[in-house]
Amino acid sequence: MRQPESKPAGSAPGRIVASHGRRVLLEDASGRRLPCRLFGRDLKVVCGDRVRWRPADAEGADGLVVEVEPRRTVLSRLNMGGGSEPIVANLDRLVAVLAPAPAADLDLCDRYLAAAEWADLEAAVVLNKRDLPGASEPVLTRALDVYRRIGYAVATASKREPAGVDELARLLSRGTSVLVGQSGVGKSSLTNRLVPGIEAAVQEISRGTQEGRHTTTAAVLYLLPGGGELIDSPGVRDYAPPLPAPRNVASGFREIAAVAADCRFPDCHHRGEPGCAVEPAAAAGRVDARRLASYRQLLGLAEQFAARARSKGPPRPDRGFRR
Ligand SMILES: Nc1nc2c(ncn2[C@@H]2O[C@H](COP(=O)(O)OP(=O)(O)OP(=O)(O)O)[C@@H](O)[C@H]2O)c(=O)[nH]1
Ligand SMILES: [Mg+2]
Ligand SMILES: [Zn+2]
Structure with a gap:
């Protein structure tokens, strides 16, 4: 823990809207987004954190983050060492995004939903790319029916249907939501349609190598025009939540x-x-x-x-x- 006397005085409230290690993007009280750095070695923040910061001219940054406020909620992952690693903070809702391609990993979806239960978050499931023929495969239809029946909100979307995100926008219009799921299911594409005017990088799968380009590398928080906040997060290959007894x-x-x-x-x-x-x-x-x-x-x-x-x-x- 940082000693109070080592903390610079005159700090203001801010919100971390993207975090790249020691470099972060901070939104100040007036809604401006400023590049900042973290003060001190043991300060760690994630997207969504509420922090205290002060203006400073430090290595190309406009400010220094000096303290993290206690987190209201946090979504974490289990790392390979068995520890719990925060991914995003102060959120209300987890939205697990599935698609017919890459092939839907339903067990992964279940692990995200369990994480939401343990972190006290609302949860929803979105089937994206419903324009693809695989979207009506029985395993997928059945899984979505099960999620609906046990009480999760389920929505479908496709970038081929310009109007089709209204249902999703309504679902996200309160509180802070995070889009999670495998790489390439279309989280950034959905984000771009829900938040017009931003250009979250969308990965174009190159057919020869199956290597993704412009895959999202850090969680970024956006304000939704119809209310609510949306965090686009990097895709995963695998995910497990920190586990209870x-x-x-x-x-x-x-x-x-x-x-x-x-x-x-x-x-x-x-x-x-x-x-x-x-x-x-x-x-x-x-x-x-x-x-x-x-x-x-x-x-x-x-x-x-x-x-x-x-x-x-x-x-x-x-x-x-x-x-
Ligand atoms: N057919 C179809 N393709 C889509 C749809 N949405 C996204 N895609 C394509 O899917 C690919 C991956 O989209 P992204 O939005 O980058 O996926 P992502 O989930 O953000 O991926 P990561 O950032 O790696 O986690 C791109 O080639 C998109 O054009 C859709 O509704 N239908
Ligand atoms: Mg992405
Ligand atoms: Zn039993």
């Missing part, structure tokens, strides 16, 4: 948590225990089998971390987050 993993899966109230044992892990209410609910189609498998994957990961923490070994997953 194994017995609390089910709270990340709201339909499983709802049924689990009827399990015989309060610490039931819903993996074949006697008197488990989740298994029969899945057999009867009231809990989606794919979601149950996603839950069990995260449960396995949580158990792995809990075991390593007990043996005080280095908390590293063996490979990736999938089992």
Whole structure:
């Protein structure tokens, strides 16, 4: 923790709207966006942070960020060392973006939705690129039906339909939302349509190499013209949230948590225990089998971390987050 006496006096409130390590873009109280630097080595900020800053002429920056305000909410990721790494702060809603291409990773979507539950965020799912034929594949249609049925807002969009983002704009018009998902699903393309006048770089997949260009490298916060704030974030290959204790993993899966109230044992892990209410609910189609498998994957990961923490070994997953 920074000592109060080392903090320069005369600071003003600001908001981090983009963060590139020690260089950040800050929005001041009048709405101006200024390049700033972080003061001191141990100060760390993420997009969405509310901070104190002061004007300064420092290495091409207009100001120095001197302090981070406590975060109201934070979306974090589990890093390979087993630690929790903040991605964006002070948000209200996570929007998981899927597309038919690159092929929708539904388990990844479930992990994002679980992250939202644990971080106390609203969550929604958007199927983008609905102009592509794969958008009506049964697995995708079924997954969206399940998300809708368990209470998540679900919207569809396509850049080929000029008017089609109204539904999404309404969904995002309150509070701060972040678009998350695989690289190339069209988060920046959606952002460009929701916030006219900006040019979030859109990656054009070069066919020969499948290498993406202009892939988003840092989360950026924009003001939506119809109200609300939108954060476009860099795409991922994989994502896992910081995990709770194994017995609390089910709270990340709201339909499983709802049924689990009827399990015989309060610490039931819903993996074949006697008197488990989740298994029969899945057999009867009231809990989606794919979601149950996603839950069990995260449960396995949580158990792995809990075991390593007990043996005080280095908390590293063996490979990736999938089992
Ligand atoms: N057919 C179709 N293509 C789209 C649509 N939206 C985006 N694309 C294309 O998908 C590619 C990736 O779009 P981006 O907006 O850069 O994707 P992203 O999710 O921001 O990617 P990262 O920044 O790497 O995470 C680009 O070639 C877009 O033109 C859509 O609705 N339909
Ligand atoms: Mg992008
Ligand atoms: Zn159970």
